[in-house]
Amino acid sequence: MKLVVLGSGSYSGTPKPFCNCENCSRARTNPALRRTRFSLYFEKTLVDPSPDLHYHLERLNRKVERVFITHAHFDHIAGFPELQVFGELDVYSHGQGVETAKHLASLFLGGASPDNRVWRYHEIPFNEWVELDGMRVFHFRTVHRSIENSGGFVSELKGKRIAVTGDTGPEILDDNEAIKAMEGADLLIAEMTHRESIPRTHLGVKDAIELAKKVGAGYTVFAHISHSNYTHEVLEKRVREAGVIGEVARDFTWIEV
Numbered sequence: 001m002k003l004v005v006l007g008s009g010s011y012s013g014t015p016k017p018f019c020n021c022e023n024c025s026r027a028r029t030n031p032a033l034r035r036t037r038f039s040l041y042f043e044k045t046l047v048d049p050s051p052d053l054h055y056h057l058e059r060l061n062r063k064v065e066r067v068f069i070t071h072a073h074f075d076h077i078a079g080f081p082e083l084q085v086f087g088e089l090d091v092y093s094h095g096q097g098v099e100t101a102k103h104l105a106s107l108f109l110g111g112a113s114p115d116n117r118v119w120r121y122h123e124i125p126f127n128e129w130v131e132l133d134g135m136r137v138f139h140f141r142t143v144h145r146s147i148e149n150s151g152g153f154v155s156e157l158k159g160k161r162i163a164v165t166g167d168t169g170p171e172i173l174d175d176n177e178a179i180k181a182m183e184g185a186d187l188l189i190a191e192m193t194h195r196e197s198i199p200r201t202h203l204g205v206k207d208a209i210e211l212a213k214k215v216g217a218g219y220t221v222f223a224h225i226s227h228s229n230y231t232h233e234v235l236e237k238r239v240r241e242a243g244v245i246g247e248v249a250r251d252f253t254w255i256e257v
């Protein structure tokens with residue numbers, strides 16, 4: 001199975017306008033170092049319609065039939081109306097994610113299911129395995145800043161298990177239910193936003209690596225990386241030195257599991 005990290009960055013992207021940090025300065029002259037906002041695609045499934053979704057879709061040039069939304073923060077959902085190019089969609093999230101997606105579609109496209117399209121919304125409970133068409137999914141809750149509901153997803157399809165942390169504070173390291181669902185996954189996509197963890201907000205480098213070790217996935221890809229984090233090569237070195245089998249995502253990093 002092939003997956004692609006469409007966007008590897010966090011809420012402000014890299015370069016962040018008017019920022020002259022090392023990552024932002026370098027990204028202005030080297031496109032390979034740019035980071036658009038986080039999004040993942042596999043098997044006609046999109047995880048998080050980021051504000052950069054138009055850019056992602058026109059490059060990806062593949063069909064989306066299923067959308068998972070980890071949480072209703074701007075950088076993970078604002079591109080939702082860009083999905084108007086698709087006639088049939090199934091959207092999955094907790095209540096707040098579903099309601100925000102419906103609101104964006106109503107505001108910009110004239111209805112939760114716009115004209116001539118069949119868009120279905122499915123509110124899924126936290127911490128329960130749910131059977132979808134051709135897939136099983138477990139939406140675990142994460143502790144994440146000001147937002148009431150936020151979570152990650154573990155998907156099982158075609159004999160593979162794919163885990164995506166979504167945005168999460170370091171509290172996830174002590175969340176046995178989430179760890180159990182992710183444990184031994186074929187692929188873990190873990191957020192690694194900042195240099196240091198921010199309690200109840202985001203993972204730092206050390207805790208993201210510790211999470212990867214706890215989960216013990218066949219392969220781990222770190223993403224949702226802030227412009228203020230270490231440089232790409234320093235992050236790669238940290239991952240390598242920690243003995244984690246995996247890599248640090250760039251935009252449009254393809255993974256085969």
Ligand SMILES: [Zn+2]
Nearest residue numbers: 010011075167
């Ligand atoms: Zn985010």
Ligand SMILES: [Zn+2]
Nearest residue numbers: 019021024227
């Ligand atoms: Zn910067």
Ligand SMILES: [Zn+2]
Nearest residue numbers: 071073144167
């Ligand atoms: Zn967030």
